[in-house]
Amino acid sequence: MLFAIVAVPFFSGMLMFLPFSKPVRLWFVLGAAFAHLVFCGCFWRSMPCSEFNEFLTLDPLGLIVLSIISGVFCLIAVYAIGYYVHEQRSNRTFCACLLFLLASMTLVTLCNHLGLLWVALASTTLFAAPLISFHRCPESLEATWKYLLVCSVGVALALMGTFFLAFAGHEVQTLFLSDIINGKILLSGRWLKLAVIFMSVGYGCKMGLAPMHSWKPAAYGQATGMVAALMSSVVTLCSFLAFCRIGQICAKSGLSDFYSSLLFIMGGLSLVIAPVLILGEGGLKRVLAYSSVENMGILVLGLGFGGLGVFAALFHMVNNALSKAVMFLTAGSIAQKYGSTRVSHVRGVVHAYPVTGVFLLIGLFAGTGMFPFATFHSELMVINAAIISRHYGLAALFVASLSLMFIGMTRIIFEMSQGPATAPVLAKQENFWMNVAIALPVLALVILGLWMPAPLEIMLRKAAGLLTPGVV
Amino acid sequence: MLLLKSIVLQWLYVGLMAPFLCGVIIKTKALVVGRVGPPLFQPFYDLLKLTRKQNVYSQTTTFIFRCAPVVVLSSLLILSLFIPLISQPAPIRFAGDILMFVYLLGIGRFFLIASSFDTGFSFAGMGASREAFFSCFTEVAFFMNLIILALLAQSISLSQMIGASTPLSWPLFGPALILVVSSLFLILLAENGRIPVDDPATHLELTMIHEVMILDYSGRDLAAMLYGAMLKFLIFAGILVPLLVPVRLGQAFPDLLVFTAGLIAIAVLVGIIESIMARLRLNRVRHLLLAAFALAFFGFIVTLWSRL
Amino acid sequence: MIRFAWQVPFGEFSLKLDPLNLIFLLSIAVVTLCAGLYAGSYMRAYRGVRSLAAHAFFFSVLILSLVLVVTANHVLLFLGAWELMAVATYFLIIFHEEKNSVRRSGFLYLIATHCGTFCLLAMFFLMAQAAGSMDFDRIAATAFSPAAASVIFILALLGFGVKAGFFPLHIWLPHAHPAAPSHVSALLSGVAIKIGIYGLCRIIAIVPTLPDWCGYFLLMIGVVSGLMGVLYALGQHELKKFLAYHSVENIGIIALGLGVGLLGRTHQQPFIAALGFAGGLFHVLNHSLFKALLFFSAGAVMRKTGTGAIDQMGGVAKLMPWTSGLFLIGALSICGLPLFNGFVSEFFVYFALFQGLLLFPLKSAAFCAIGILSLALMGCLALACFTKVYGIVFLGEARNPDVVTSTRSPQDRGLDLPAGMFFPMLVLAGLCIWIGLCPWFIARLTWQAGTYLTAVNPAFISGQKIFSALGQVIAVSFGLLGIMTMVLLFQRIGSRIAALPRRETWRCGFSGFTPRLQYTAASFARSILECLKTILVFRKTGSAVLGEFPARVSLASGVHDAAEDFVFRPFYGRLRDLAKGIQKNRLRYTQVYLIYILFFLVFLIVLKFR
């Protein structure tokens, strides 16, 4: 079963290279995405056993990330159908890379062996790179190159960390997560510390945490709306999953406060750098990129607080994926209509395209955690966890950076959404498919905000239980 | 019924005494410079003359201009009921009547200033602006004195403060009382537009404050306004006299005589000041009023010090 | 005490009705009803121009969130409703969004409330952590250490202060009101600001053991906000901005009342505490009534004249007699003059201050004295402000003929504004006079709320002393009315001779008078503002008249808001330049980012392996 869920997208990706017409390929992608979603559905009902001699297993944490991935991917597939109505370029490589990306992300959530985890993460980077250089213009190529370079160096460091981890096991050099968790082997302190540092810096590059975030504004700025949505909401989640695995290992071997201090440094840095840089930004997607950096900081901080913080971080992971999807997809549809997302070029979106304008505002309020949306609860729970675990300094930093982010984002989005409408360069009317793809996550966010479905809560508690032995 | 009798008596006394005091001031000003001056009851004759005259209203005025004299006069008539005639208790006395006292003055001032705008001419506006400016200082100084008197008399009713059977003993509270009395006297001069602050007799447009605000009134309205000003002078003097008189004779009539003598003495003093001093330059008046506030504030410090 | 609760995944949300939020509900009910009616006809002019659906939607969301905030009994519900209110108000403010200034002031408003909300976040979570639950009743049951109580109070002051508009945090208020349509600014300053005060009262009720410096601090905030608010209002030349600054002054009076209440509570004087709180809450109700009335009439005037600058208007009373009458009633009650409701609530606060003066120990007696003096000065300056605005806008002659066009013919007795706008203003004016002349019902309500806040068994505090004084005040007011009618009869009926025909005002013989010679707002306020030049940053711009044939010359004087120009704008500007600086020299070489990564790695290794 597990192998099937990885194989289906991979092989359909291979099929993409056959000479189909554009719409057929898109419907094929939607079909594959839907199949993937069905697989996840039945996983939710009954947790599958591990396969492929222990390499692929599914635990609650993996299941949550997997379901987010398939959910967002379906949205992207629906959105792509609407997007390609006005797009001339052939989507052969685009669809192929999308499906390969889906396969590698599924692999990340399933793998029980840290080496395999590294392979899957490295492949997500590689498959995402062609998606960024969608427009073939100098800037997008430069952005792709920057993304490839920084992420490959990061992944290389992570590989070194993985080897240090393996080496930490002295006689029994195994990288099987299940062995480490069940305490079969004893990990020596110094090697493990070095391994944790290398892996967190490496996967931190991939995730876009503070000092290593420089590729995000360029990459998300240049990628089209749907690719940026996919990357910001889901691809970064895979590296957050790697962080959780490292957290599990550290919790097992008693290094959790060492690891928490590491996370506080990285999370704190992102919460400081992102709001300051956002004030100088002029483009919508670049602003959203910094918001993504800050949300990654929030996730990492939540992980560091432990106890209630982990539950809040996982819940925020779900909400962040949805809200980033909404914001970037709206940015994509604006980019398609106006040819640009810079504030100076785009004005009065609410008047020209009412539905997209309203989605833009909803995205803003969802992203910054306003009441009816679920992000309000998750951000409050993280702050609550901060105060409960007595990290008042971090709580204050958290609150300050949230308000500065709010200022930065509202400045851009209000300028764009209101005021006298500038004539759109490529005057197109709103597309049904694209709006459906944006409406679904908004609906999900509002539902999650007002009422927490029971199965999700149970799964979140079990996943949080993996990371922190304490009762959540 | 007792209340009605005391109100009628009070109004009778105050109603006749107010114009008389105005006559006394004018008479003293004349005598000081060697003139014979108009008869003592000249204000009565003026008021009667004015009531027979016709009202002339300008086109730019609205209902505010007509009801201003009514409000001013009636508020001052009510205020006159707050004053205890030494042993004769004031008809209106309750805890917190000082607030009512000040804000009744306020409503009179509101309509006076509004009516001066109504004429639509810049001199009236000038007078209104000065009135609003000076009233800020006088009201704050007045409240400062009320605070001191409340601390000394341990009560917040005007008639308790100044009309109590046993007056505030000078030997005990001497220094504070001197400061209070002098500050109240300065406030009296400012509030009624007497010489150092404003010249009641002048008609030079640029210098008038109170005169210019009622410049456009005629006939009965002017009579009401003038009579209100006289009442106001009596009220402020009526607050000052009981503080100055250190002893209470007990029966109503002799105390009343003492009260009247006190009022006349203050009127004569004001007349003398008006003839020997000239009007202060307008930006100097602010310092005079700040002096009044300083005196009161010093008194407040002294009372707090004594209670320490 | 009515409590209604329902289950929610994170716990149990509950709403509660108690004497404290009864007052606020009352003011919300009245003002939103009148604002709704007023909006009905005020917005008819925009029917074709702009979609009113969104505006109506956000108006109802605002009302829902107002009621929710006031009755919420759970932290998350309170914060959620609070943010909903902030967002709904934002969308109401930017109704005229095509104008740049409107968008900028809406943006400033949203940032201010949002940052305030984050202070509240921290405060509520500190309390929830100490109490172990998010329910207000459970939080009220826990005893807070003095240190925790002072931290909570400081955060409450910051969070609620931004919303209420205490002096340094008020900068969004004068921008938001002129931008919003009149019924929204009436709702905003009548009710939405009071939610900040409600929050503060809720904290005072929840934490009975507040340290005693809080009372002094709140009193001083009241003094500073009141004085600065009214002084800035005096220097304003725009009608709605003037009213906005005046809200800051009235918030100052309310804070003064609450401050005395707190002092009474700390000095174990339950009567003074209850009286102070009751005075503050009474003023909350009164202020929402007459401020809404003033904003409605200001809206009607601005709709007729098309501009908000008071120096352009003049003689509007002849054009709009009904509106000017209602504005007069609002002005009289806001100055706290006897026949109207403003006086009754200020009487409560004064009474509490004077009782405090007599009964408190020396230090707090001195503070009460300062309170009395500042309240007196505020009353006086308010009187100056409103005579200025009423005189210049409504009385005198039209300064600018194309702004205040033709005067009405005297026979035309009809309304000068649509009935839909006139009726709510009439209701509010009626309420102001009714509370002014027979305040028993409202006084008893506020007294109960006051005793609720003193957290002392109401049986021990008897309101007899204040209610008897109030009875006397009402008697004197009716006496005043009686005498007025008597004098009026004497004036009108007595004179047998008919009045002469109306002529020109006597201008002391000056010929060639033009309406522009009349006193303007700037000249009226100049004398007062000049002597406080440094505090109020009062500046005159313009050139003197030079040469034999002087060219066209202009003189303008105005007051700059110190809090805004010297605190917030430079801070935001510097932050923006920092970000722009970093943005400008964005590194061209990709590799430098890699060096950052290497340095970070080495830094972590050194840090962790030392």
Add this chain to the structure above:
Amino acid sequence: MMTTWINASCILVVFLALSILASYRMAGMIHLFAAQSLVVGLVPLFLRQFSLSQNDLMIVAITIVSKSFITPNILFWAIRHVPTRAEVKPLIGIGASLLVSALLIAVAFWVAASLQLPGLSKSNLVLPCSLAAVLLGFMLLVTRTRAISQVVGYLVMENGIFLFALSLFDAMPILIEMGILLDVFVAVFIMAIVVNHINEEFSRQPMTLVRSKMGENT
């Protein structure tokens, strides 16, 4: 005996990395990289003194084939269009970069020594040499402006990591080995494609001077 062979190969890897840093022409860099990967590929043979299991042989073969032959050919295909073969302007001169690399090697050895990491039974030279190779690859990647030389730098880093992995482990599952090799290979492949696009787009300007207006207006 076996440890001397391992030490020799480690020294050789570091030496080759240094020579890549010193070389001017890109073709020369690629050949040197091929030699280095050959040396790294042979390390498992020394490790087990010719008593190789079946999958060890397979790993060695695949590593050598992919890293020494296929990858250099891809790189040669990629630089086919680049007109100027020489490195136009490295950020810091060759002399300076050699000095810095010497310094980096010293740092690598100091770090390996100061961390007192237990369990380096096989050979105490492996950790410092692999760290040195990684740092040199990093240095190459950072100081060169040409896209191709950056790719070579990245591959030298990979070789350093592989040196550490192969020499210290015996029980590394075959699947992971293959996965890692596959990933590195695909990485190079995609980088080459992107470099091609860049060359078509810019024809003349070197990579880093591109600061024209923001295309799709981020």
